[in-house]
Amino acid sequence: MHEPIRKIIHIDMDAFYASVEQRDNPSLRGKPVVVGGLPGSRGVVATCSYEARAYGIHSALPASKAYKRCPHAIFIKPDMEKYRQVSKQVMEIFRSCTDLVEPLSLDEAYLDVTVNKWGIRSAAETAKEIKRRIAEELHLTASAGVSYNKFLAKVGSGYRKPNGLVVIPPGKAQEFIDRLPIGKFFGVGEVTEKLFVGLGIRNGADLRKLSLEELTRICGKRGAILYQHVRGIDDRPVTPNRPRKSIGKETTLSVDVSDFEEMSQIIRELSHSVSRRLMMNERYAGRVTLKVKFSDFTQVSKSITVGRPVQDEISINRVALELLESVPMNGRFVRLLGITASKLVAHHEATVDEPFEQLTLF
Numbered sequence: 001m002h003e004p005i006r007k008i009i010h011i012d013m014d015a016f017y018a019s020v021e022q023r024d025n026p027s028l029r030g031k032p033v034v035v036g037g038l039p040g041s042r043g044v045v046a047t048c049s050y051e052a053r054a055y056g057i058h059s060a061l062p063a064s065k066a067y068k069r070c071p072h073a074i075f076i077k078p079d080m081e082k083y084r085q086v087s088k089q090v091m092e093i094f095r096s097c098t099d100l101v102e103p104l105s106l107d108e109a110y111l112d113v114t115v116n117k118w119g120i121r122s123a124a125e126t127a128k129e130i131k132r133r134i135a136e137e138l139h140l141t142a143s144a145g146v147s148y149n150k151f152l153a154k155v156g157s158g159y160r161k162p163n164g165l166v167v168i169p170p171g172k173a174q175e176f177i178d179r180l181p182i183g184k185f186f187g188v189g190e191v192t193e194k195l196f197v198g199l200g201i202r203n204g205a206d207l208r209k210l211s212l213e214e215l216t217r218i219c220g221k222r223g224a225i226l227y228q229h230v231r232g233i234d235d236r237p238v239t240p241n242r243p244r245k246s247i248g249k250e251t252t253l254s255v256d257v258s259d260f261e262e263m264s265q266i267i268r269e270l271s272h273s274v275s276r277r278l279m280m281n282e283r284y285a286g287r288v289t290l291k292v293k294f295s296d297f298t299q300v301s302k303s304i305t306v307g308r309p310v311q312d313e314i315s316i317n318r319v320a321l322e323l324l325e326s327v328p329m330n331g332r333f334v335r336l337l338g339i340t341a342s343k344l345v346a347h348h349e350a351t352v353d354e355p356f357e358q359l360t361l362f
């Protein structure tokens with residue numbers, strides 16, 4: 001007997017931090033709102049309202065650049081405590097539908113609604129009901145993708161943002177995938193995208209012409225996953241969050257760099273991202289590791305065990321920069337940078353009474 005076809009929903013809140021700010025302060029509605037580092041600081045944009053996106057502002061953009069693109073935007077410092085609260089309410093709505101909820105960040109989760117507590121048969125109707133509750137109870141909007149696996153559900157939710165609902169039934173999947181731009185595939189970042197485009201592979205249809213061997217040659221282990229996804233196959237189950245041993249993020253640079261300032265900008269973005277995931281998991285890191293891969297593919301990892309576990313991006317950035325300074329560069333070019341937080345401890349175990357501003361004098 002075959003397993004029944006699953007019903008998977010991926011939901012992602014629209015412009016999450018910015019929408020919460022606009023919701024709570026009506027004078028911000030309809031305006032370009034940027035949440036994150038303030039202009040003049042070295043911080044990055046966490047997110048911005050759709051009105052701000054029209055000016056080319058986006059997540060991870062340095063705040064100074066955001067200011068140049070739209071000087072009349074309203075810049076707001078993130079209120080993580082508030083977003084965490086709202087996130088809990090959102091996840092609460094998801095869990096009232098099914099126990100099979102897998103959060104990916106504060107504002108996004110996979111749901112397996114094959115069997116659900118509301119007894120709704122149609123996954124599309126289930127997604128509508130979730131969106132309706134988010135609107136009614138939280139006065140916020142979300143976008144949802146509905147399909148029979150995670151890959152397609154996630155692509156669906158990003159397809160018609162904001163406030164979208166995209167259903168990809170099995171019979172429509174291949175046609176949808178064939179038209180999908182290469183950059184939308186799981187694990188295809190900017191660098192891999194360029195590589196594919198250079199080979200004339202622009203969408204799913206092009207990608208599907210490659211053999212498993214060719215794909216593995218081009219992008220290693222990820223090739224096997226792509227081979228399956230482009231055929232509409234993705235058996236990953238929806239798993240409610242397992243406790244993590246470490247949280248890491250790395251980036252392959254689009255061009256190899258040797259300039260310290262450029263590297264520190266990347267480190268800043270990585271610190272931000274690792275910090276965000278620590279916050280979401282309510283964990284502090286006792287150890288921070290920096291990985292540097294050079295253009296000749298040799299690599300160095302350096303770690304520091306910190307006296308006081310860290311979570312905020314400024315502290316992580318400070319430690320990572322210290323590590324970067326300790327790596328002998330010898331004029332080499334860097335092609336990849338990564339930061340991993342480990343020795344994770346729970347919120348309450350860490351001493352947090354000392355204001356971290358003391359540590360930010362770099």
Ligand code: DCP
Nearest residue numbers: 012013014015016017018046047059060107276
């Ligand atoms: N976030 C962040 N830094 C990033 C990306 C996101 O701090 N580089 C935060 C702010 C976002 C939230 O996480 O509000 C959710 O991230 P999303 O990628 O889902 O972005 P948004 O919800 O803001 O916008 P949308 O999903 O509508 O594109």
Ligand code: MG
Nearest residue numbers: 012013014107
């Ligand atoms: Mg979102």
